[in-house]
Amino acid sequence: MTAATVVRVKNPKRPKSKWTPGQIVLTSLGVLVSAAWMTPLLWALLTSLKSETEAVEVPTHWVPEEWTAQAWKALFESGNITNWFVNSLVVSVCVTFIVLIVSALAGYGFARTEFRGKNALLGLVMAGLMVSPAVLGVPLFSTVQSMGMVDTYWGMILPQCAPAAMVYILYKFFQSIPRELEEAAFIDGSGRWRVFFTIILPLSRPSLSAVGIFTFISSWNNFLWPYMVTNNPDLMTMPNGIATVMNSYGIQWAQLMAGGLMAGLPLVIVFVFFQRQIVSGVAHTGLAGQ
Amino acid sequence: MSAVDTVVAPAAVRSARAVDADSLRARMTRKVQHGGWFVAPFLVLFALFVLLPIGRGLWLSFTDSNISGTDASFVGFDNYREAFEDPLMWDTLGHSAYFTLLVVPCIVVLAFLLAVLAHHIERAKWLWRLCFFAPFLLPSTVAANLWQWLFNPGTGMINHVFGLETPWLTDKSFAMIAVVITTLWWTVGFSFLLFLAALQNIPQHLYEAASLDGANAWHRMVHITLPMLRNITGLVVTLQVLASLQVFDQVVVMQDFGPGPEESTRTFVQYTLEQGFTAYRVGYASAVSMIFFLIIAVVALGRMWLLRKREEGVR
Numbered sequence: 310m311t312a313a314t315v316v317r318v319k320n321p322k323r324p325k326s327k328w329t330p331g332q333i334v335l336t337s338l339g340v341l342v343s344a345a346w347m348t349p350l351l352w353a354l355l356t357s358l359k360s361e362t363e364a365v366e367v368p369t370h371w372v373p374e375e376w377t378a379q380a381w382k383a384l385f386e387s388g389n390i391t392n393w394f395v396n397s398l399v400v401s402v403c404v405t406f407i408v409l410i411v412s413a414l415a416g417y418g419f420a421r422t423e424f425r426g427k428n429a430l431l432g433l434v435m436a437g438l439m440v441s442p443a444v445l446g447v448p449l450f451s452t453v454q455s456m457g458m459v460d461t462y463w464g465m466i467l468p469q470c471a472p473a474a475m476v477y478i479l480y481k482f483f484q485s486i487p488r489e490l491e492e493a494a495f496i497d498g499s500g501r502w503r504v505f506f507t508i509i510l511p512l513s514r515p516s517l518s519a520v521g522i523f524t525f526i527s528s529w530n531n532f533l534w535p536y537m538v539t540n541n542p543d544l545m546t547m548p549n550g551i552a553t554v555m556n557s558y559g560i561q562w563a564q565l566m567a568g569g570l571m572a573g574l575p576l577v578i579v580f581v582f583f584q585r586q587i588v589s590g591v592a593h594t595g596l597a598g599q
Numbered sequence: 600m601s602a603v604d605t606v607v608a609p610a611a612v613r614s615a616r617a618v619d620a621d622s623l624r625a626r627m628t629r630k631v632q633h634g635g636w637f638v639a640p641f642l643v644l645f646a647l648f649v650l651l652p653i654g655r656g657l658w659l660s661f662t663d664s665n666i667s668g669t670d671a672s673f674v675g676f677d678n679y680r681e682a683f684e685d686p687l688m689w690d691t692l693g694h695s696a697y698f699t700l701l702v703v704p705c706i707v708v709l710a711f712l713l714a715v716l717a718h719h720i721e722r723a724k725w726l727w728r729l730c731f732f733a734p735f736l737l738p739s740t741v742a743a744n745l746w747q748w749l750f751n752p753g754t755g756m757i758n759h760v761f762g763l764e765t766p767w768l769t770d771k772s773f774a775m776i777a778v779v780i781t782t783l784w785w786t787v788g789f790s791f792l793l794f795l796a797a798l799q800n801i802p803q804h805l806y807e808a809a810s811l812d813g814a815n816a817w818h819r820m821v822h823i824t825l826p827m828l829r830n831i832t833g834l835v836v837t838l839q840v841l842a843s844l845q846v847f848d849q850v851v852v853m854q855d856f857g858p859g860p861e862e863s864t865r866t867f868v869q870y871t872l873e874q875g876f877t878a879y880r881v882g883y884a885s886a887v888s889m890i891f892f893l894i895i896a897v898v899a900l901g902r903m904w905l906l907r908k909r910e911e912g913v914r
Contacts, residue, residue: 332720332721332722335716335719335720336720336722338716339716339717339720339727342713342716342730342731343726343727343730343731346730346731346733346734346784347730347733349734349745349746349749349784350733350734350745352745352748352749352756353745353748356748364754365753365754366754367753367754368759369753369754369755369756369759371756407644410640411640411641411644412641414637414638414640414641415637415638415640415641415642417637418635418636418637418638418641419638422635422637424635424638425635430638430642433645433650434645436896437645437649437650438899439841439892439895439896439899440649440652440653440892441845443845443847443868444845444868444888444891444892444895445652445653445656445888445892446868446871446872446875446888447656447659447871447872447874447875447876447881447884447885447888448652448653448655448656448659448885448888449648449652449656450875450876451652451655451656451659451664451881451885452647452648452651452652452655453648455655456647467644467647467648468648470644470648471641471644471645471647471648471649473645473649476641505637526736529738530736530737530738530739532738532739532740532848533847533848533868537872537876547738548738548739548740548741549740551738551740551741551744552740552743552744552848552852556744556852556855556856562748562754565744565748566744566745566748568741569737569741569744569745572737572738572741573736573737573738573741576736576737577733577736580729580732580733580736581729584725584728584729588728588732588792589796591732591789591792591793592792592793592795592796
């Protein structure tokens with residue numbers, strides 16, 4: 310509901326605009342700036358299609374003199390990258406799944422049910438907004454270590470699954486759903502859980518997908534926590550493996566760029582297909598904090 | 600939907616329901632209680648991975664615990680005293696603050712300008728959004744590697760294209776600037792989307808009314824757009840300050856996990872982690888984390904205080 314209206318992605322009613330002088334200037338400016346913005350990515354792609362020796366040749370040049378998929382082949386043959394890709398996928402999918410369930414339930418609990426100590430708990434959750442692995446890295450590691458979860462999938466996944474921010478966003482959203490909708494169902498004899506699953510959840514699809522997408526992006530790209538909790542190359546995620554293993558002995562730039570593109574590619578492809586949901590999702594999650 | 604059914608229900612049914620209202624209210628109250636079950640799964644995770652670490656960190660900060668966690672003894676405020684007297688802590692705090700001071704204004708201004716640009720171009724709107732937002736979808740380490748490559752002395756494209764010979768990554772005065780440029784390219788898309796969404800939420804009739812009154816584009820910008828974007832700007836600034844103070848990924852990757860030229864880019868997070876994981880001083884690192892937590896809390900609470908004050912001012 311609200312998510313869809315936050316960013317007006319398409320406006321079917323607007324007639325095709327004319328090429329006024331103002332529009333020509335603005336559009337050319339837009340083209341220039343976007344081209345500049347995309348150049349680093351293009352450079353990464355071109356580098357990845359050079360041989361390692363050509364990549365570091367001086368003077369440097371844009372287009373490969375000899376196109377080769379050497380770097381990409383080497384990347385896959387070393388085997389690590391496919392491992393990291395799968396690890397990233399497992400971790401991000403699990404995190405997204407758990408976060409969606411847990412924060413939807415909690416958001417609803419805080420918005421619509423009463424229990425002792427609710428307001429105190431809500432305050433505590435707000436305080437949790439300030440905690441991140443960057444701030445509390447060492448104590449968090451020490452805690453996870455004492456649970457025996459260092460170098461495990463669970464150790465990577467579970468600490469990413471208590472996102473106070475997502476609970477807060479869904480709490481705000483559930484509060485905006487009219488109570489009458491629920492009351493009608495109660496009169497028909499439905500219970501709390503049934504109301505939640507048959508009325509609340511279907512109404513919350515835009516918000517839930519916003520939370521899901523945002524969680525997936527941040528989990529896929531999370532570097533710091535996996536970096537702290539594992540140094541086993543078999544367990545590493547994409548950002549982690551690329552930053553530590555591929556950077557360790559004499560950087561091979563063509564391979565590194567290929568690896569980087571591979572880490573970024575899934576989300577860019579997802580973005581192209583689900584642009585509407587992602588744009589409104591990010592805007593929605595952000596605006597909820599306003 | 601069911602709400603509509605209730606409203607148009609026949610009068611007879613409605614009065615029957617009124618009779619039943621008391622028992623209904625009782626039933627609803629019963630259902631409303633025990634909501635604790637909804638919150639329980641989250642609370643378990645929250646307790647284990649947020650509250651417990653805070654408590655544990657607080658406790659560890661008063662001990663001389665090492666990484667194995669054995670044989671820790673209570674040392675009172677020694678860790679805190681040492682931290683406050685350690686010039687390295689102040690240096691690293693200074694580096695993180697310097698980064699924040701450089702990057703936040705740049706991001707806010709650039710994100711705003713890009714949003715205004717994308718908002719006013721009438722064609723291919725998806726294209727501008729895609730281009731400006733795409734870098735944000737890269738992992739931080741990939742963005743950092745890419746720019747490390749662009750800034751590379753000798754083979755770097757930046758120097759080549761602009762005909763410079765700047766030692767971006769190896770000179771004290773440029774190393775942090777290079778990180779700022781990288782961060783700007785990588786993260787501006789997020790703030791850009793927030794501004795864009797806010798721009799699209801400004802009611803069109805405000806502009807139409809202003810135009811009728813003879814306001815030109817500049818007046819409309821200053822008197823309508825900017826005031827309407829006040830809240831979102833505050834949000835963007837807060838989010839960016841909080842994120843920038845916690846900067847770590849880009850910096851360490853661009854400096855190959857070292858402290859940078861003349862130790863000029865070691866950030867506060869890096870300092871904490873080095874104390875904990877390299878020097879194995881978990882107790883000391885916990886004390887430093889607690890200090891950091893306090894700093895972050897002050898920034899976040901400051902924002903909340905400002906918001907509340909403004910709301911009171913409006914009333």
